Amino acid sequence: MPEVIFPGPEGRLEGRYHPQKDRDAPIAIVLHPHPQFGGTMNNRVVYNLHYAFHRMGFTVLRFNFRGVGRSQGEYDQGIGELSDAAAALDYLQSMNQNAKHCWVAGFSFGAWIGMQLLMRRPEITGFVSVSPPANMYDFSFLAPCPSSGLVIHGTADRVAPPADTRALVDKLHEQKGITITHDEIEGADHFFQDPHMGTMIDHVTAYVKRRLTEGTR
Structure with a gap:
C-alpha cells in the first residue's frame, strides 16, 4: 500500500493510500483517535476499518493528523484536525474524480472529527462512527445530521460510556430523512480488544x- 504525502493546512500530511483498479470505485477516509493519547493512523481499529473498506471495493485513505508521525504542525484542539480531514478528503477526491459514493469512518476522537466533516461536505453519503466520545465532546452540531450512518460501540466501554452514546443516538433518531443504525458489541471495551475486533x-x-x-442515502 503506497505511502503518500499530501498538502495540509499546516504543511505536509502523511497517509496510506489503497486504490482500487475500478476508476469509479467508492472512496472512504478513516480518521484516527486522539493525537495526544497515542492515536495514529496505525491504531488497530483504524487499520482494520481501512482494510474492511478496501475489501468492500473502496479506494481508501487513512492519514496522521498534524503533529503525528511525519505529519507537520501541532495539535490544535480539533479545529486544525478538522481542516486536516477536509484536506485529506480533497486529496482523495482529486485522485478519484469518478467516485459515486464518499464515506467517512472515524474512531473515538476521529469519530467526532468525522461527524463534523459530515456537516461541511454534502458529498459524503455515509458514515461509520466507532466509539464516539459523546461524554467528552459536544455533538450538538448534528442538527440536522445530513446523512445516514452507523454508530457502533462496546457495552463495556469505560472511555466513552455507553449511556452517553445511547443518548446521542436517541437525539439523532429524532431527525427526519435519515436513518441512524446503532450497534452495540456485547462485552467490548473502547478499543475492541480481542475477540471483539472481528x-x-x-x-x-x-x-x-x-x-x-440499496444505493440510498
Whole structure:
C-alpha cells in the first residue's frame, strides 16, 4: 500500500493510500483517535476499518493528523484536525474524480472529527462512527445530521460510556430523512480488544454492504 504525502493546512500530511483498479470505485477516509493519547493512523481499529473498506471495493485513505508521525504542525484542539480531514478528503477526491459514493469512518476522537466533516461536505453519503466520545465532546452540531450512518460501540466501554452514546443516538433518531443504525458489541471495551475486533468489523461490513446494495442515502 503506497505511502503518500499530501498538502495540509499546516504543511505536509502523511497517509496510506489503497486504490482500487475500478476508476469509479467508492472512496472512504478513516480518521484516527486522539493525537495526544497515542492515536495514529496505525491504531488497530483504524487499520482494520481501512482494510474492511478496501475489501468492500473502496479506494481508501487513512492519514496522521498534524503533529503525528511525519505529519507537520501541532495539535490544535480539533479545529486544525478538522481542516486536516477536509484536506485529506480533497486529496482523495482529486485522485478519484469518478467516485459515486464518499464515506467517512472515524474512531473515538476521529469519530467526532468525522461527524463534523459530515456537516461541511454534502458529498459524503455515509458514515461509520466507532466509539464516539459523546461524554467528552459536544455533538450538538448534528442538527440536522445530513446523512445516514452507523454508530457502533462496546457495552463495556469505560472511555466513552455507553449511556452517553445511547443518548446521542436517541437525539439523532429524532431527525427526519435519515436513518441512524446503532450497534452495540456485547462485552467490548473502547478499543475492541480481542475477540471483539472481528465482531465489530463484521457489523461495519454488513452495514456498509447493505447501504451500497440499496444505493440510498
